[in-house]
Amino acid sequence: MSSVPKAADRGLSIVIVETDRDRAMLIVDSLRDAGDFEIHVIAEVTGLARHIKQHNPDVVLIDIENPSRDMLEELALASGPLDRPVAMFVDKSAEGLTDAAIEAGVSAYVVDGMKPDRLKPILDAAVARFRMFQRIRMELAETKRALEERKVIDRAKGMLMKAKGLTEEEAYALLRKTAMDQGRKVADVAQALVTAAGLLS
Structure with a gap:
């Protein structure tokens, strides 16, 4: 079982998936204020699974404005939700997308976008939820x-x-x-x- 550190731990590796450079920088600044993280930004969703595999992060944060169901599931699966916590931030969410995100393995699905002051508690919650599901999966196996x-x-x-x-x-x-x-x-x-x-x- 891979050991997922708490968000408070030093050296937590985080990949941010954000196509908008200004928004990406806001997220990076918020994370720098919240702790000592190793941060990588992926600005292109094409080949996302390959990029994430290269970095092999502890946590993936995905920020998208208004995802379709297909896009949401594709992003969730590409980010490797069985291997690490995945937190997804969306500005708007159509009915049923929260369920689809959770079914795809997303640890935290936050509607109303990324708010800098909420980032660390959500990160901690995503890690805790991932650990809980990982334990349940192991017990079931x-x-x-x-x-x-x-x-x-x-x-x-x-x-x-x-x-x-x-x-x-x-x-x-x-x-x-x-x-x-x-x-x-x-x-x-x-x-x-x-x-x-x-x-x-």
């Missing part, structure tokens, strides 16, 4: 993996019970002993048994 392992172990137990006339407890004990003898996980031994049985059938 772990739960899914555990369920898959459970299914494989149950299949392997069933095969041993049928082939050797064992009870469920005996079948599991045999899997566990084999795993210990081989220095492997029970799920790995079970998977090998299921795979071998599939090749033999």
